[in-house]
Amino acid sequence: MPDLDPLLFGEIDPPQRLLMGPGPVNAHPRVLRAMSADLLGQFDPEMTGYMNQVMALYRPIFGTGNRWTMLIDGTARAGIEAALVSLLQPGDVALVVNYGRFGLLLQEILTRLDVRFETVDAPWGEVVPMEAIREAALRLSPRVICTVHGDTSTTMAQPLDGIGAIAREVGALVYVDATATIGGMELSADRWGADVITGGLQKCLGGPSGSAPITVSDAAADLIFTRRHDEKGIRAADAVDGSGRRIGSNYFDLAMIMDYWSEKRLNHHTEATTMLYGARECARVTLAEGLAARYRRHKAAGAAMSAGLRAMGLTLFGSDAHRMTNVTGVFIPEGIDGERVRTAMRDHFEIEIGTAFGPLAGRIWRIGAMGYNAMKHKVLITLGALETCLRAEGASLPAGEAVPAALAAWAAVMEAA
Amino acid sequence: MPDLDPLLFGEIDPPQRLLMGPGPVNAHPRVLRAMSADLLGQFDPEMTGYMNQVMALYRPIFGTGNRWTMLIDGTARAGIEAALVSLLQPGDVALVVNYGRFGLLLQEILTRLDVRFETVDAPWGEVVPMEAIREAALRLSPRVICTVHGDTSTTMAQPLDGIGAIAREVGALVYVDATATIGGMELSADRWGADVITGGLQKCLGGPSGSAPITVSDAAADLIFTRRHDEKGIRAADAVDGSGRRIGSNYFDLAMIMDYWSEKRLNHHTEATTMLYGARECARVTLAEGLAARYRRHKAAGAAMSAGLRAMGLTLFGSDAHRMTNVTGVFIPEGIDGERVRTAMRDHFEIEIGTAFGPLAGRIWRIGAMGYNAMKHKVLITLGALETCLRAEGASLPAGEAVPAALAAWAAVMEAA
Numbered sequence: 033m034p035d036l037d038p039l040l041f042g043e044i045d046p047p048q049r050l051l052m053g054p055g056p057v058n059a060h061p062r063v064l065r066a067m068s069a070d071l072l073g074q075f076d077p078e079m080t081g082y083m084n085q086v087m088a089l090y091r092p093i094f095g096t097g098n099r100w101t102m103l104i105d106g107t108a109r110a111g112i113e114a115a116l117v118s119l120l121q122p123g124d125v126a127l128v129v130n131y132g133r134f135g136l137l138l139q140e141i142l143t144r145l146d147v148r149f150e151t152v153d154a155p156w157g158e159v160v161p162m163e164a165i166r167e168a169a170l171r172l173s174p175r176v177i178c179t180v181h182g183d184t185s186t187t188m189a190q191p192l193d194g195i196g197a198i199a200r201e202v203g204a205l206v207y208v209d210a211t212a213t214i215g216g217m218e219l220s221a222d223r224w225g226a227d228v229i230t231g232g233l234q235k236c237l238g239g240p241s242g243s244a245p246i247t248v249s250d251a252a253a254d255l256i257f258t259r260r261h262d263e264k265g266i267r268a269a270d271a272v273d274g275s276g277r278r279i280g281s282n283y284f285d286l287a288m289i290m291d292y293w294s295e296k297r298l299n300h301h302t303e304a305t306t307m308l309y310g311a312r313e314c315a316r317v318t319l320a321e322g323l324a325a326r327y328r329r330h331k332a333a334g335a336a337m338s339a340g341l342r343a344m345g346l347t348l349f350g351s352d353a354h355r356m357t358n359v360t361g362v363f364i365p366e367g368i369d370g371e372r373v374r375t376a377m378r379d380h381f382e383i384e385i386g387t388a389f390g391p392l393a394g395r396i397w398r399i400g401a402m403g404y405n406a407m408k409h410k411v412l413i414t415l416g417a418l419e420t421c422l423r424a425e426g427a428s429l430p431a432g433e434a435v436p437a438a439l440a441a442w443a444a445v446m447e448a449a
Numbered sequence: 450m451p452d453l454d455p456l457l458f459g460e461i462d463p464p465q466r467l468l469m470g471p472g473p474v475n476a477h478p479r480v481l482r483a484m485s486a487d488l489l490g491q492f493d494p495e496m497t498g499y500m501n502q503v504m505a506l507y508r509p510i511f512g513t514g515n516r517w518t519m520l521i522d523g524t525a526r527a528g529i530e531a532a533l534v535s536l537l538q539p540g541d542v543a544l545v546v547n548y549g550r551f552g553l554l555l556q557e558i559l560t561r562l563d564v565r566f567e568t569v570d571a572p573w574g575e576v577v578p579m580e581a582i583r584e585a586a587l588r589l590s591p592r593v594i595c596t597v598h599g600d601t602s603t604t605m606a607q608p609l610d611g612i613g614a615i616a617r618e619v620g621a622l623v624y625v626d627a628t629a630t631i632g633g634m635e636l637s638a639d640r641w642g643a644d645v646i647t648g649g650l651q652k653c654l655g656g657p658s659g660s661a662p663i664t665v666s667d668a669a670a671d672l673i674f675t676r677r678h679d680e681k682g683i684r685a686a687d688a689v690d691g692s693g694r695r696i697g698s699n700y701f702d703l704a705m706i707m708d709y710w711s712e713k714r715l716n717h718h719t720e721a722t723t724m725l726y727g728a729r730e731c732a733r734v735t736l737a738e739g740l741a742a743r744y745r746r747h748k749a750a751g752a753a754m755s756a757g758l759r760a761m762g763l764t765l766f767g768s769d770a771h772r773m774t775n776v777t778g779v780f781i782p783e784g785i786d787g788e789r790v791r792t793a794m795r796d797h798f799e800i801e802i803g804t805a806f807g808p809l810a811g812r813i814w815r816i817g818a819m820g821y822n823a824m825k826h827k828v829l830i831t832l833g834a835l836e837t838c839l840r841a842e843g844a845s846l847p848a849g850e851a852v853p854a855a856l857a858a859w860a861a862v863m864e865a866a
Contacts, residue, residue: 041502041733044483044726046495056488056719064485066461067723071473071657073801078463085458105659106523106700107718113700133682140680141699185682234719240488242522242659242721263557265550265602265807281698282558283523283530299806301524302473302651304659306484307724309461316458384490389716390682 049378052414053386053400054184054359055212056234056241059310060404063239066313071305075297079305082312083293089315090245092323093214093237094229096221100248102293103311105304108211108232110284111244113141115207115228118256118286119176121277122146127174127204129160131190132183133389134209142178145280149174156186156391157350157361166198176205181229182213185389187361187398188354189217196225205252211235214245215318216330216358216402227252233307236330236358237314238403243307246286253290260287266299330357332445333401333411336438340415341399343437344422344429349396358402361388363395365427370394373421381417408442466795469831470803470817471601471776472629473651473658476727477821480656483730488722492714496722499729500710506732507662509740510631510654511646513638517665519710520728522721525628525649527701528661530558532624532645535673535703536593538694539563544591544621546577548607549600550806551626559595562697566591573603573808574767574778583615593622598646599630602806604778604815605771606634613642622669628652631662632735633747633775633819644669650724653747653775654731655820660724663703670707677704683716747774749862750818750828757832757855758816761839761846766813775819778805780812782844787811790838798834825859 051057072079083102090101104111116138120126124147128138131154142149152168154160160179169177177199182189192208199206205227210219214229216236221229227249233239248256258276262268279285283301291298318326334357338348341362349361364370370387374397377383386398399418401411415434422429468474489496500519507518521528533555537543541564545555548571559566569585571577577596586594594616599606609625616623622644627636631646633653638646644666650656665673675693679685696702700718708715735743751774755765758779766778781787787804791814794800803815816835818828832851839846 037736041506041729044486044499044730046486046489046499048487049489049493049495051488051490053490056491056722059488059723064487064723068481068485069461069463070465070481071468071476071651072463072466073468073470074473076466076795076801078466082461082463089458106527107721109718110523110527110700113698117698136682137680137699140682144695144697144699232719234488240721240723241719242724263554265553265557278561280561281530281534282554282561283527283701301526302649302658304524304657304724305473306476306481306657306727307659307721310723312458313461319454378493384493 048382050383050405050410052405052410053384054398055400055402057238057400057403057405059240060238060317062317063310063313067306067310069309074303080297082308083303086308086312086315087293089312089319090247093219093315093318094221094247095219095223096247098221098247098249100253100290102246102289103308104244104246104289105301105307106244107241108230108244111230111232111246112137112209114284114286115230115246116141116178117145117281117284118279119205119207119228119252120145120147123148124175125149125172127152127168127172127177129165129177129179129190131159131186131188132156132180133185134180134183138178138209157188159188159190159351159354162191162194165195169198169202169204173202174204176207178207181208181210181219182217182356184212184359184398185392187350187356187359189213189356192224192226199225205255212359213356215314215326216406217356218327221247233311233314236402237318239310239314243304243311245311248286248290256286262288262298328445328449330402330406332442333406334358334360335445336408336411336442337399337401339441340411340434340438343433344419358406359398359400361396361398364397365422368422368425368427370397373425376421376424377417380421383414383417411438411442465799467800467822467827469822469827470801471815472817472819474655474817474820474822476657477655477734479734480727480730484723484727486726491720497714499725500720503725503729503732504710506729506736507664510636510732510735511638511664512636512640513664515638515664515666517670517707519663519706520725521661521663521706522718522724523661524658525647525661528647528649528663529554529626531701531703532647532663533558533595534562534698534701535696536622536624536645536669537562537564540565541592542566542589544569544585544589544594546582546594546596546607548576548603548605549573549597550602551597551600555595555597555626574605576605576607576768576771579608579611582612586615586619586621590619591621593624595624598625598627598636599634599773601629601776601815602809604767604773604776606630606773609641609643616642622672629776630773632731632743633823634773635744638664650728650731653819654735656727656731660721660728662728665703665707673703679705679715745862745866747819747823749859750823751775751777752862753825753828753855753859754816754818756858757828757851760850760854761836775823776815776817778813778815781814782839785839785842785844787814790842793838793841794834797838800831800834828855828859
């Protein structure tokens with residue numbers, strides 16, 4: 033087979049897009065620079081030292097003292113599947129708190145794992161009342177209550193205070209997908225009583241997709257270790273398997289992954305070193321800013337975006353009381369072709385805003401301001417560009433109202449601090 | 450919870466280790482630089498253009514014209530599991546061609562998938578004769594014949610010419626784990642008749658772990674698409690599921706992943722953009738060198754390492770006829786503590802050589818020369834350092850023989866071209 037001429041495809045040189053959709057967003061430059069460091073052997077003491085630092089750095093980000101706080105080598109969705117396949121086995125019963133696409137994803141994964149489940153649902157644009165979760169949990173006695181902290185498909189954030197108490201009442205564990213909020217809205221694993229939380233780098237943490245931070249409570253780890261089964265080829269002669277059913281995936285076997293991140297350093301996959309460097313730098317950037325300051329900055333960005341969109345005369349999607357701070361849903365005005373506006377935003381301003389899924393496809397845009405992009409000037413630029421593109425498409429809008437309204441809303445949040 | 454002082458952990462600044470183990474090895478600097486480019490939205494035309502380029506770039510590396518040639522977002526092991534969970538379902542029968550730790554890993558994954566299998570085995574240090582594979586395939590009529598191209602645990606490379614003909618004879622497909630050889634030894638998916646091959650970046654391709662190139666034949670894709678089940682939340686109103694059993698993993702569902710890499714651009718995971726940039730650059734570096742030249746360079750490095758070790762009076766592990774070119778197993782001399790030598794290599798020379806697994810643990814070292822490290826000077830430096838460290842530990846060795854022998858062996862391979 034003749035070699036392909038590699039010059040057909042030039043140096044990597046992506047256009048400088050401002051990514052104001054529901055994620056991924058632009059990475060913090062420090063994160064990308066950290067990822068250019070050369071590699072280490074996976075059991076090099078310098079490498080295992082970095083792994084231990086990652087564990088320490090992510091504990092405050094998850095709001096936990098959990099020993100088992102580490103990375104899954106894959107995108108955020110890999111973290112979700114690792115949690116569910118390790119916590120649940122075929123025939124188990126789960127409760128899914130569902131209010132958007134990512135609640136549907138939890139159900140999809142559970143179906144593939146042959147886990148039985150029921151859902152407690154809210155319409156898209158709302159969240160599930162805690163009392164409804166409790167009633168369903170009491171009725172079902174699930175092994176795990178599964179939910180999503182912020183579902184970008186609807187831009188809603190599910191309140192989670194009290195979910196741990198419900199779980200304890202019925203003998204369940206709690207799993208939370210926090211992909212879309214980690215680093216941007218407060219995670220409080222210990223206060224919530226959430227046993228396993230997973231995230232991703234590509235939203236509020238300001239890194240690239242491809243590494244999924246995870247935290248696991250001692251109670252969840254105890255359950256998972258009952259399913260321990262060290263693989264052939266590396267198992268010690270005196271290895272003792274757990275009494276539980278072997279976890280249905282090797283790659284996502286949290287028992288082996290925890291052993292890899294422990295002093296045992298059980299060889300499993302080859303740690304994705306460059307992604308680990310990136311995840312470490314995301315956490316350092318986040319903690320250097322300070323979590324409270326970072327959450328406030330996201331809140332200011334969300335408030336500014338919302339105020340600006342409303343000043344343009346647009347209507348926001350979903351409940352004001354439960355809006356995520358880092359992504360805002362807004363109805364596409366009557367008579368406007370949403371995709372033409374998105375294309376104009378990209379062609380004229382190099383700005384990306386998001387489309388929508390399922391029942392909201394073609395009805396709303398999702399506009400993000402997260403991580404390195406949750407900044408005043410990026411919100412203002414986006415609003416100004418959107419106003420221009422909408423007017424060019426013939427929308428009847430008040431001119432010049434959005435940006436000042438956003439400025440005022442930004443200031444109101446920051447000054448309240 | 451108080452914020453952690455991020456200054457506790459400084460800037461990323463790993464020591465400059467020369468990684469001459471079985472992988473990971475040092476990344477090519479061009480690959481790391483490519484990974485510092487900023488991100489793009491996952492459906493940005495520039496991004497999908499890069500995805501299409503990756504498909505084109507990896508076809509010659511796999512030795513195939515397969516349309517379905519792409520990346521799995523995870524380490525090499527993720528690629529293996531994606532292949533097996535998508536090709537096989539509970540109750541299916543597989544044949545595993547097993548001659549080392551990674552043949553054991555295939556069995557481990559199949560067990561977790563409730564796939565029945567038999568093995569056709571060779572002792573560690575040998576490979577499985579093609580006639581034995583054929584006999585087992587005729588007896589078993591498996592759905593898939595699974596094997597490993599190069600198993601770093603034993604440093605052996607399994608010949609694969611003819612395996613496709615056997616598979617056709619019994620109506621099977623062929624899966625090959627080529628993690629340890631891709632980019633260093635010739636892969637010939639189409640000539641072998643291998644339906645699915647997976648790899649990783651962190652060995653001969655000179656990139657970081659975390660992305661798994663994969664190629665899928667049309668026959669394998671046809672089978673996988675019979676199991677297509679688009680997930681809730683993104684499935685089109687007119688989506689038609691396949692008649693086969695739903696794939697047991699969402700993250701590793703090759704039907705959805707192929708749809709994501711096709712013109713359909715079905716939303717699945719969020720592509721790991723930075724790893725994709727890295728994978729793209731690995732391929733460009735590989736193809737710019739030329740595949741034949743690259744395979745010859747690895748052969749020269751392996752020949753030089755072997756000649757040098759033998760000139761020191763050491764004994765190589767395994768069959769000379771089936772040695773991988775990029776990693777060499779060598780017995781630890783009688784009376785020498787292998788771990789003390791490895792530590793001295795690291796402490797004095799900043800060179801890492803590999804330990805071993807299972808029945809070979811403590812008996813052999815595995816010394817790699819792959820990707821960016823399959824270079825004459827790195828082989829020579831490693832041999833000189835090993836000689837020094839062995840003599841310091843009291844080994845009785847001829848002084849100054851290894852490096853000239855390696856030089857001569859390198860030249861012999863390169864001049865034969």
